[in-house]
Amino acid sequence: MNNLLNGKIASYVDYKYGFIKGDDGSSYFFHYSDLDEDKSLITVGRSVQFTALATPKGMAAKNIKFAKDYIxxxxxxxxxxxxxxxxxxxxxxxxxxxxxxxxxxxxxxxxxxxxxxxxxxxxxxxxxxxxxxxxxxxxxxxxxxxxxxxxxxxxxxxxxxTREEADRKTLHFEQITQKAKENAEDQIETQQKKLLLKTIVIALVIFFMIFSNDKHEGIGLSLTMLLWIPALIPFVIASRKQLAHKYLILLNGIVLPAALLYITNIITVPAWLSLITYALICIVGFSLSMQTTEKVIQHLQEAKLLKLVEWLGIKIMNQ
Incomplete structure (x- = not known):
């Protein structure tokens, strides 16, 4: 048997051999050496033309060439x-x-x-x-x-x-993919908003605890808010840069300074130590705002902190 047939590559194993599903419904074995074109372009589903040859082991495809098709x-x-x-x-x-x-x-x-x-x-x-x-x-x-x-x-x-079929399938793919992306990002955004609300509630509770047990006469609401501004600047930077880990920066900029103020209020801590600790919190925030989300995830994994961050409810999305 020596006929020119059309078909599509049905499988391709180990970049060496596979099977072609002919338009006649039959399967044809092929080896990559039987392809007369660039072997690196062999992909499942690609249209081909070939010569069918009967062998002791079954039907095989020879003199394979790519048919004109659209991706x-x-x-x-x-x-x-x-x-x-x-x-x-x-x-x-x-x-x-x-x-x-x-x-x-x-x-x-x-x-x-x-x-x-x-x-x-x-x-x-x-x-x-x-x-x-x-x-x-x-x-x-x-x-x-x-x-x-x-x-x-x-x-x-x-x-x-045909180009028409390719355009129709590509449009369908883009619509489904866009819907899936929006659904996923909406759910993540909802989770992040819940985290933001929790963070604000925690900060307000700590505020209340600070002012109900104020041992430092010089600390007032205006001074506290003034101290908070540098710690929140990295969150503004991260939001403008659309960094996915901006809520991690927000946690660093609200909860940690609040906890620091509360601790310094209930125990005797030298002023210089409080300032150094507060400066470190600000430095961490600015450092996080200057890095990509992928790098932050890598650093958290290396420090064994990623699981803790996820446990706190902060879902970090890759860029």
């Missing part, structure tokens, strides 16, 4: 990629997520997947299982499990024979 993007099915596993697709959007602690691995994994579905994303990337030990009030030691991962929207390239 479009589409959203693949949901998939979970473990830590270090190669991602099959293009990352359109992603955010960092850490689950709570669970008694079983299955519960932690299900929580991660449920969060991905809640945000409307189609992939979990670099899912890393973390197991630690905790002690309850009865001094009973037990294991807890959690996952750290990237929740992402992935896309793949498809191929079709």
């Amino acid at each position: 479009y993007k589409y959203l693949p099915e949901f998939r979970l990629y473990r830590y270090g596993e190669k991602v099959d697709g293009i990352i359109e959007w992603s955010c960092q997520h850490i689950t709570k602690d669970f008694h079983t691995i299955e519960e932690a994994r299900n929580s991660l997947i449920d969060k991905a579905h809640e945000l409307g994303v189609n992939a979990v990337i670099d899912a890393r299982l973390e197991t630690s030990q905790k002690t309850n009030i009865n001094n009973y030691i037990h294991k807890v499990h959690s996952y750290t991962a990237e929740l992402a929207i992935l896309s793949n390239n498809g191929h079709c024979s």
